[in-house]
Amino acid sequence: MYQKILVPLDGSERAEKALTHTIELARKLGSKVTLIHVVPSLPPYVNSAVDRLGHAQQSILDELVSHGQELLDQYATSVTDKGIEVDTCSVTGQPADEILEKAKREGYDLIVMGSRGLGEIKGYIMGSVSNRVSRHAPCPVLIIR
């Protein structure tokens, strides 16, 4: 049970806390862990408007995806240090959709994520990404608050 755990990370403290819980779980259960970071897509009109914008968009996204990869590499080190098998994935798209799609495609049996992330809006227990993932996930979702 819970042999493949997917952990979505956005750089927030809450997501880091989810990773700490994952490490404990994975150690006890002998699970493999995958860390995913999604760079949110820019609005579609940027792509179709002018060529120049399309190029600028692509280079910004490329830059953000590699920044995300560096972030994940740092987190991954803290996981391997504990003797847990880990891999990483930094992509662009709609965060909840990308997380759900990967969980379905690759048959994860647990998702561990923060209740909130980097969003500024106060007063909600859950952010839009944790909300959507927990509603549509193909597997159990552990929400850390």
Ligand SMILES: Nc1ncnc2c1ncn2[C@@H]1O[C@H](COP(=O)(O)OP(=O)(O)OP(=O)(O)O)[C@@H](O)[C@H]1O
């Ligand atoms: N871009 C992302 N890539 C990977 N994981 C993410 C991303 N955004 C959010 N998450 C995951 O979802 C959790 C909840 O974040 P969420 O974005 O739902 O809340 P929020 O940022 O407070 O609110 P909102 O984004 O709706 O303004 C995070 O702790 C993290 O685990």
Ligand SMILES: [Mg+2]
């Ligand atoms: Mg957010």
